[in-house]
Amino acid sequence: MQHELIDVLIVEDENELAQLHAELISKHPRLRLVGIASSLADAHIQLESKHPQLMLLDNYLPDGKGITLISNPLLARANCSVIFITAASDMDTCSQAIRNGAFDYILKPVSWKRLSQSLERFVQFAEQQRVWKIVDQQNVDSLYQLQAKNYRLDNGSKGIEENTLSLVQALFNEKSAHCFSVDEVVSETGLSKTTTRRYLEHCVEAGFLSVEMLYGKIGHPRRMYKRNAV
Amino acid sequence: MKVSFQIKLFVSLMAFFSVLFALLGGYYYAEVGKQLYQEMSGRAKIQAEEIAIIPTLRNEVEQKDIKAIHNFMQKIAERSDASFIVIGDNRGQHLFHSVFSDRVGTTLVGGDNAEVLQGKSITTIRKGGLGISLRSKAPIINDAGKVVGIVSVGYLTSYLDTITVNKVVNILIAAVLLLIALFIFSWFFTRSIKKQIFSLEPREIGLLVRQQKAMMESIYEGVIAIDDNLRIEVINQAARKLLGLSQPARELRGQLISQVIAPVPFFTLHTMLEKDTHDEICHFNELTVIASRVRIMLEDSLQGWVITFRDRNEIDSLSAQLSQVKRYVDNLRIMRHEQLNRMTTLSGLLHMGRYDEAIGYIQAQSEHAQELLDFISSRFSSPTLCGLLLGKSARAREKGVELRFDPACRMDKPFIPLPEAELISIIGNLLDNAIEATQRAPLPHEPVEVLIKLNELELIIEVADQGVGIKPEIRERIFERGITTKTRGDHGIGLYLIESYVTQTGGSIEVADNTPRGVIFSLFIPATGTARHPAQELEDTDYAT
Numbered sequence: 001m002q003h004e005l006i007d008v009l010i011v012e013d014e015n016e017l018a019q020l021h022a023e024l025i026s027k028h029p030r031l032r033l034v035g036i037a038s039s040l041a042d043a044h045i046q047l048e049s050k051h052p053q054l055m056l057l058d059n060y061l062p063d064g065k066g067i068t069l070i071s072n073p074l075l076a077r078a079n080c081s082v083i084f085i086t087a088a089s090d091m092d093t094c095s096q097a098i099r100n101g102a103f104d105y106i107l108k109p110v111s112w113k114r115l116s117q118s119l120e121r122f123v124q125f126a127e128q129q130r131v132w133k134i135v136d137q138q139n140v141d142s143l144y145q146l147q148a149k150n151y152r153l154d155n156g157s158k159g160i161e162e163n164t165l166s167l168v169q170a171l172f173n174e175k176s177a178h179c180f181s182v183d184e185v186v187s188e189t190g191l192s193k194t195t196t197r198r199y200l201e202h203c204v205e206a207g208f209l210s211v212e213m214l215y216g217k218i219g220h221p222r223r224m225y226k227r228n229a230v
Numbered sequence: 231m232k233v234s235f236q237i238k239l240f241v242s243l244m245a246f247f248s249v250l251f252a253l254l255g256g257y258y259y260a261e262v263g264k265q266l267y268q269e270m271s272g273r274a275k276i277q278a279e280e281i282a283i284i285p286t287l288r289n290e291v292e293q294k295d296i297k298a299i300h301n302f303m304q305k306i307a308e309r310s311d312a313s314f315i316v317i318g319d320n321r322g323q324h325l326f327h328s329v330f331s332d333r334v335g336t337t338l339v340g341g342d343n344a345e346v347l348q349g350k351s352i353t354t355i356r357k358g359g360l361g362i363s364l365r366s367k368a369p370i371i372n373d374a375g376k377v378v379g380i381v382s383v384g385y386l387t388s389y390l391d392t393i394t395v396n397k398v399v400n401i402l403i404a405a406v407l408l409l410i411a412l413f414i415f416s417w418f419f420t421r422s423i424k425k426q427i428f429s430l431e432p433r434e435i436g437l438l439v440r441q442q443k444a445m446m447e448s449i450y451e452g453v454i455a456i457d458d459n460l461r462i463e464v465i466n467q468a469a470r471k472l473l474g475l476s477q478p479a480r481e482l483r484g485q486l487i488s489q490v491i492a493p494v495p496f497f498t499l500h501t502m503l504e505k506d507t508h509d510e511i512c513h514f515n516e517l518t519v520i521a522s523r524v525r526i527m528l529e530d531s532l533q534g535w536v537i538t539f540r541d542r543n544e545i546d547s548l549s550a551q552l553s554q555v556k557r558y559v560d561n562l563r564i565m566r567h568e569q570l571n572r573m574t575t576l577s578g579l580l581h582m583g584r585y586d587e588a589i590g591y592i593q594a595q596s597e598h599a600q601e602l603l604d605f606i607s608s609r610f611s612s613p614t615l616c617g618l619l620l621g622k623s624a625r626a627r628e629k630g631v632e633l634r635f636d637p638a639c640r641m642d643k644p645f646i647p648l649p650e651a652e653l654i655s656i657i658g659n660l661l662d663n664a665i666e667a668t669q670r671a672p673l674p675h676e677p678v679e680v681l682i683k684l685n686e687l688e689l690i691i692e693v694a695d696q697g698v699g700i701k702p703e704i705r706e707r708i709f710e711r712g713i714t715t716k717t718r719g720d721h722g723i724g725l726y727l728i729e730s731y732v733t734q735t736g737g738s739i740e741v742a743d744n745t746p747r748g749v750i751f752s753l754f755i756p757a758t759g760t761a762r763h764p765a766q767e768l769e770d771t772d773y774a775t
Contacts, residue, residue, distance in 0.1 A: 087565075095617030098607050107596040107603060114600055159637030182742065193742065193750055194679045194694045198638050205685045211754075213738065221738050223754065 059086035274366035659724035667697025
């Protein structure tokens with residue numbers, strides 16, 4: 001099956017960096033470079049004339065900030081996605097880019113590996129959009145997943161390990177009628193308090209444990225954990 | 231040279247009185263002279279007519295008995311104040327002269343006898359033997375009705391003038407004394423005026439009034455001046471706008487303050503008399519304001535108060551802007567600092583020809599941040615929360631503290647029971663506290679652990695630091711307003727806010743000691759908010775189970 005090429009526009013005022021990006025794109029079999037813009041105004045013109053599907057957008061440009069381009073209606077009309085590139089210390093702008101639905105954001109100094117991954121993901125994203133004629137929930141989820149940075153959602157990402165989990169669960173299986181506070185679990189298992197909390201809350205979420213509030217004489221109520229009846 | 235207001239007022243007062251006195255004096259002088267002449271001519275006439283009807287004299291004149299006339303008249307003349315008394319016969323010859331006895335036998339001087347000889351009394355001013363005189367002549371008529379002689383009683387004008395002058399001199403002396411009294415009075419009067427108007431010139435006062443008016447209207451704060459009866463004297467445009475008063479200022483003037491602003495403790499007479507106040511937070515007609523009140527004293531007696539107030543929301547937004555600016559400055563400083571460090575390291579590596587390490591170093595610079603960015607943006611759906619966490623993380627790093635996000639972090643949909651602004655406030659405050667506590671702990675700084683997790687049941691926020699911890703003496707009171715462990719800046723508010731937000735949503739807070747040191751704050755906020763949406767509670771319980 002013949003793949004169509006994806007048109008890419010680079011918006012970057014630093015010539016050397018723009019050339020490096022261009023090289024990266026031209027090496028990719030599925031991407032085609034349609035232009036390099038070195039200013040906001042230039043970017044506007046090239047967006048209009050060349051209709052790219054993807055734009056690598058630098059934030060600091062001689063005539064303004066790249067972030068202002070992200071919410072531009074021109075992008076929506078052209079159906080153009082943005083990979084936003086900015087300095088690592090500019091976290092607030094990143095948050096703005098997230099809000100405006102940038103496909104991805106890469107921090108400077110740019111890691112080529114990270115940029116390549118991002119481009120690869122976009123190619124997949126564009127490809128799937130084109131291939132799937134019928135949209136069902138699974139397709140949408142998959143697309144959304146690609147846009148949402150491809151994070152693994154297995155147990156590992158929740159920081160739950162089987163060994164530790166069974167250690168905690170064993171404690172409750174032993175004394176199923178007993179209410180445990182975090183401190184008691186800590187002293188029994190030897191885990192750190194924050195880790196203990198994570199495991200306990202995981203168990204609550206999984207329905208293994210339930211929570212009771214213990215109202216003491218002074219201060220705030222304490223949270224007690226108890227094994228759910230099987 | 232400019233003459234001061236006091237001198238001007240004094241000089242004009244004096245000039246006015248002097249002219250007034252001169253006019254009055256002139257008028258009086260003329261009037262007195264005229265009156266004296268009238269009075270004296272009457273007197274002369276009566277005397278002359280009285281003398282003319284004395285029977286003895288009539289006989290003696292008829293018989294021209296000069297000796298007898300002389301003896302008789304001498305006695306009368308001695309008792310009279312007239313300058314002269316003259317008796318003449320019906321041919322105009324002197325029969326008697328009270329001053330010059332040698333004139334007897336000579337003709338009367340003046341030539342005004344014709345009318346008298348016909349039987350009429352006359353009064354004339356003529357030059358006679360003694361000089362100019364006012365004199366009255368009366369005919370002496372015998373029993374047969376025939377004019378037999380003339381009586382002439384006269385007053386010299388010089389004599390009359392002396393009387394007038396004496397009178398005028400007396401008046402003049404009185405006038406001068408009065409003037410001196412006025413002089414002194416004017417001096418003290420102008421001085422007291424001067425003192426009352428704070429030694430200001432009238433032009434300056436005018437300018438002040440204008441300035442005050444312009445000032446009152448130009449300032450952004452509401453200003454109200456009230457008198458000691460709590461009635462409004464001045465109210466400026468801003469005050470009317472803030473209080474939402476549509477009436478013009480002149481209609482409000484004279485109204486009681488309680489008619490315009492609903493009574494609050496700020497306006498009770500007792501507190502107002504007690505002391506002035508500065509930047510007090512209170513409510514004027516449901517508007518939260520920051521108000522100041524100052525007493526106006528004039529010569530130790532209370533004249534009223536001036537009240538100024540500002541909308542508190544404006545001040546809040548101002549301070550928010552200010553902290554924003556501070557943050558930008560802070561960010562710039564961080565960036566510059568980091569950049570310098572990087573360049574130094576990089577140039578060192580390049581100098582030594584360690585190119586691979588240089589590349590590795592450059593890659594490493596963004597690696598951590600990129601990982602964090604990817605992690606946060608994938609775990610939290612709220613851009614605002616992402617921004618907050620990224621920002622706090624960057625700032626913490628600059629302060630030498632690492633924020634370590636728990637791998638279980640996840641909040642992929644909006645949390646309805648808690649408004650986003652409050653969520654941000656809670657997390658921001660917890661992180662700030664943790665970062666500062668860690669900073670104050672001895673090196674090396676342990677990371678601050680953060681868990682933000684939203685599941686079906688509740689939102690869990692846990693921030694654990696290994697900082698200096700909470701002092702035992704304030705342990706039980708940390709959520710009270712004004713209780714703080716911080717040493718700088720604004721504080722004593724953060725935990726108070728957190729607690730009120732969390733309890734309002736029916737959540738709970740646990741505070742525990744971390745090991746080996748520091749504090750763990752754990753917040754649990756149920757996904758079915760109770761306090762905020764009491765009506766929904768029942769329906770939602772069903773749904774959740």
